[in-house]
Amino acid sequence: MRAQVIDVDYISSKETNVVRLYCKNEAGESICLSVPGFEPYFYARNSNNVNPTTLKRKFYQIKKIEDVERYLPLGYQREPSKLLKITVQHPKQVPEIRDEVKELVGEVFETDILFKNRYLVDKNIKGMGWINLHPSIADYTGQDATDHKSKSNCKFNILGHAEPVNYLANASFKFLSLDIECLPPEDGMPEPSKDPVIIISLAFDPPFNGKKSIVLTAKSASLQSQPEQTEPLNTTEMLGNEVKMLNRFSNIVKEYDPDFIAGYNSNSFDFPYLIDRTAALEINLPLGRDDRGSVYYKNFGIITKVTITGRVAADALPLIKREFSLKQYPLEFTAKQLLNDEKLDMKPEEMRRIWLSANESIAKLVEYSRKDAQLALAFFLKLKLLDKYIALSRTSGMLLQDIIDSGQSQMIEMLLLRAFLLEKRVMPPKPELEEDAATDANDETDSKDDDGEEELKGGEVLPPKKGLLENIVILDYKSLYPTIMIAHNLCYTTQIMDNDPVIASIDQKDIIITPSGARFVSPSVKKGILPQILENLLSKRDEAKKAMKAASTDDEKRILDALQYALKILLNSFYGYSGYRRARIFSLEIANSVTGYGRENLLRTKDVILNEIKTIPYKDFVIPLSVAYGDTDSTFVMLLDFANLTIEDAEIIGKSITAKINERLPKPMELQYESFAKRAVFMAKKRYAIWVFEKSDEGWKDKIKVKGMETVRRDWCDLTSKTLSRCLEIVLKEGNMEKAKNLVTSTIDALRKFDYSDKSMLKDLFLTKKLSKRNYKSKQPHLIVAEKIFRRSGTRLHIGDRIPFVIISAKGKLFADKAEDPDYAVEHKLKLDTDYYVDKQILPPIKRLFDGIEIEIKDLKADKANRTLFEFHGDEIVVSEPILRPAKSSPNNEQKNLFSFGN
């Protein structure tokens, strides 16, 4: 029988360790496979020539010591080194003895690999991958030699072992989402030690006994005026008291047996609260699939990880924060923006009143809570939030829960560890770093003398040709850094270390010297492990991209786009990891070589286009080229004298440029044609807007793409984004300065007339900033607002939250002191500082845009030089004559005159 691995844990007794694999078979049934006998181990380099027998005698934990040959982590080596492989009985014993062994014997390796991961890597089993089950006892109840009286909550319990098997499909998974309500205290936030959980709402997919949702309540009360359509799909169970409700919840989980338990902010609120509350009540709340129903949480810095053994705790909030760039993330906003659905409204005071009242119907409260659970579930079902993570899990081999909860480094380490194992190479433990060393490597003050820059230099950014430009072909290297690493065989395993005599044994022609001066052996000597991993991941990304293009619906496209993007970031993170000071293997030489090649490549690309290709003969024309901008791996090539050519022509020309460049590049580096911009405006490095045409199923689709400018920045108000965005559209598509100018003046007029009855304008005036710490060196508006809110209501805002605020009128005060909680401002009808909004929000970005364009216009039309678009006379704005006339008829001819220029 085969099954898909959802989660893994282990238990150990005196005699043995049992790894437990929680799986789902093709019929969708849950299985717990108990695998006894796997033993933890690590490696040590016997620099001190300690006698292994002595060593074994010294540590009772050591079960076995073997002499093995392994390659060391960093540097090209012709031969492996002799290491000791030290096996112990229990996983906990590795950390117990590793430091002493290191002290006594020498450097140690793989001493901090979690046991479950050790098992997965050694057996080549992957998270969300499939295994063949080989049972020795089919219905394992624990009454056997292993002495574990454990019967899990899975449908089947099997003792045996597992073998990986290739199988592409996913089992059918069960989702349960939950949302809890606590009794709000009269002031402040509920606390598990005193405030009861009053409602637990659950939503199911697929339905549970025909029910899509169940709301459990901790008291019996009237449900009068409950919506009629509620039954029978959506039910309510009155459990009478809190403990009964909690028990019922646990029983439902056991009976429904979900694979994924979802929530919204559930890692930070619902689960910790439930766990602390049950502890306070001194009752159990079994939820996990293991015999004990384990569920617990642990705080890591500012984030909380929830473990529900055998299942996956999936909190939609952090996933949404990662995937969607929004100004605010409370459920009411994300539900609206991502699901086009509405969260129901209820204030804590109202909740408290309803719950405490003797005979009032609690229907509103019940439906409020039910909706939250349904929304949490909807994120997973409609947005398919987990698909990407399931794919990443299968690719990296990490368990789904760990993928969801952790960053790039975990995946990278897992992939490296697997690849290293195959080549008999060992992995160092994570380095112990001083607190501040992580961020700043440079003392600057006294370390000027020795070994040169301890720094990692990044990508090259070309200064843009400013102003309004036309006919730009956008070229972009496909996965630049990963392809550089492959092309030049950059790897821990191919790096020739300084002063390593091994260099003498290598033919000069097989030594690659990178722009930063580091040396690597060529693939003919040894093909690097990193390049192999990267090639594999690149092909996975290509697959995802291909599937994305083939996808029939926008939703499918979005999901696959998210996957290919995630793979791209994972690919790039191998470069990042090599220059990451907390990496198991840190090699600035690799990282600097990658960026060095990258910079060289960008400059060379520009140079070849400008000085070698120069022009593209096309049809009856010869089209001169110039480079308008470039950033790290992109080149914006301007086609001069492009009159009358079409977008198709541009694509052909673009592709002929990439072909010429690609001829000269080592594989698999590849410059790709990305898109064509009819017009573009470059404000500064990393700030531009382009009017691009891209192919779609229905022909050419045009859109305005904005990078870095205020329209895409979340620390500006929506009024700014909207106004600028419309100006950009008008300027780029129509070249109509008059119209853009009128838009701005009318926007400012409307702003000056603002009053609180204008709800949509009010929303457009919200600023948001992320609260990222509590000890700022200078006054910060969002912190001031967060503190005000806490003082007034006891509502605690957390680090990581985005804080919305408005700027209110207050003469002479600092900006930060004028920031106010929007709700409070509305409630007290505080006067908004319209001057601020006009002078600091609307005008500066607009002025930058118009000034930027005008410089260009000046070049074009010397006679109309020295005109500013806006001049400031106190509050009055005087707008100069239009510089470009509206393009009314036949845009092609008109615009040719308006925009074309020589260079």
Place this chain on the structure above:
DNA sequence: CTTGGGACCTAA
């Protein structure tokens, strides 16, 4: 008043 740096957010 000018200037440097902190903070934020984005591009790559």
Place this chain on the structure above:
DNA sequence: TGAGTTAGGTCCCAAG
């Protein structure tokens, strides 16, 4: 059991 990387623009505060 944690956390890929650097480059860059713009705002505001506070030190000078």
